[in-house]
Amino acid sequence: MESSPPLTNLLSIHELTRAQLLLILATAQKYKSLMAESIRYQPVLHGKTIGLLFYEPSTRTRCSFELACRYLGAHYISIAKAGSSFVKGETLKDTVWNLRAMGVDLLVMRHPVSGAAHYLSQKLDIPIVNAGDGMHAHPTQALLDIFTMQEHIGTLENKVIAIVGDIRHSRVARSNIHALTKLGAQVRLVAPPTFIPPGIEQLGAKVYQNIEEALSADIIMALRIQKERQLSGYIPSTGEYARLFGLNQSCFNTNSEGLIMHPGPINRGVELTSEIADSNRSLILKQIPNGVAVRMAILATLLGGHQNE
């Protein structure tokens, strides 16, 4: 395997070397096997304390980090925005300095502001895992997405991956573009023009405005359409979006073998119909256990519980 400096933080895919990315995926593979066993417990982080700081709602990311901590034998404290001192006006800096003073060894954070994870890494001397910062990055999601893709279609070299939806506001799209291009895949972005941010091609993706062009891809990843985008004028309605860009059965009349992914939570009937979401071509629930395995790999790697070999 290519050698690379050891990982000290996971802030964005962009900052990872290809070798670091591959190492996380390889480590995740081991934890994936553990997930299949009857006793899911490998306490390589026994005695460590991990802080999970979620300034935005989360089900999948948060639960998979909690399970990853438990399976690795680490303690964790889980803090949500509501009920924390954030509502009293405490700054992020003060909150995390207090958590650090309590002995937290690693901090996982989701935050609505882009760059918040970088900011945190400047304030603390412990590893930081970005669990999503604003519109910027969601590296653990991209890693689990890549892991899932490789599981189902093998190497991503020269494979075509289409990402459909609100690219402009999506940290998932940005992190996936970085990860996919690092692994040699071709990335197509499909969205109404208001959802395409200027200069996105510079990240190495191609922009399409016609859903038909997405469907010949090996994998089609639909992104969540947030209701508030309608209010802020990016699209006239989720109904019109569903008509023009939603994935439905009639999209797939041909011989297309494209597989469907979605980072969740899904809006049934908007990004994709229930028939598609629940069909054989959907990998949506296959992504979920991989999220636990990938996050175990990241925590173990950053806290030294996993010996690189």
Next chain:
Amino acid sequence: MSNYIIKNGLVIDPVKQTQSKADILIKDGKIADIAAEINCSLPLIDAANCIVTPGFVELHAHFREPGFEGKETLDTGCQSALQGGYTTVCTMPNTNPAIDKEYLVRYQKLRGREINKIKLEVIGAVSKGLAGQEMAELGKMYSAGAVAFSDDGMPVMNSGLMRNALVYSSQFAVPIVVHQEDHALSGNGVMHEGPTATKLGLAGIPALAEEVMIARDIELIKNCSAKLHVAHVSTAGSVALIREAKSKGLAITCEVTPHHLTLTDSLLAERLYDTNLKMSPPLRTANDVEACINGLLDGTIDAIATDHAPHRFDEKDVEFNYAPNGITGLETAFSALYTALVKTNRIDLLTLVKKLSSDPARVFNLPGGTLNIGSWADIAVIDLNRGFKVLPEMLATKGKNTPWLYQKHYGKVCCVLVNGEIKFVEESFNGAKENL
């Protein structure tokens, strides 16, 4: 009254457009003579190896007092101005309370005289409480000495109010200064809209947000004799619009900041999410910087103004979106521009001095900014060859929020006179030591 002779310096006269070795005779606080060799026994300021320029004139500073003394006070602001070579500063009215009444204009001017460092001029609010609804008492503020009116920071989105303010202000012949930003276009943007914002996942402020407002106001002044001054121009499109309006003879002037002349939005990808790169308008592209420099050179842009905007350290030490807009500029304006633009031959020294002194004075019709015989001796002595690192502890402003921190600059302000009195001597400058 003070009398001095400034000898051995390279005198930069932006009005006569000359730079020559000359001596300056100061009598009773005024410039009495400038000649190649003046022999007299007055106290000497030795400006050997230095340039001697008019004290700089700032059209756009936020000194935060009253209301936000944690960020800056009139005293620290005036000291900061002196250390940057400024002898006249116009302050923006977005204090608490906002400077929207006659007594508040009087109060600030009186505080300026009490502090007695530089000449403090006051810009009054256009609307009551800067709320953008009702016109403030422009006439009363004018009679108290307000030199211009502005709702800076808060663009006047209400076109009807803007039109009335322009028409009404024309009776006083002072400019309305506008921060041009269409809030519907800038939205929740925090940096320039473009590839860097896309990469960093930060919401963008399009160049259009500035340009459509300038286009609107150009239409508004077409049929009245109002003076419109566009604050901190930042885009190539803005420069083009103003160039065209000027060519049609409209009474429009504008300013540009040192940071919009030297820095670009791509810096945010280098210094990831550095809140000292967050200001409004935001840093733009290399193409915009180029257009601003060209605008400065061809006279489209009248003046350089810093938009000195101090904030407390902890206010800027937060997540990017939560940090307030603004950077400080008075103490770094000359050295930043000299280092980035004059030393690299992008602009000449004479133009730089002119755009910092006599041209801004002309725009607001202020007395300073020249070396004319008979005028008050507001003078800066600057050592161009002295390199220094911009360190927080050397800045007099309370706001250490500058993108030039720890950068190497050339052009150290050594000595500043206001009305012929020595108000500032840089600690390692020996040319004026005996007069202290």
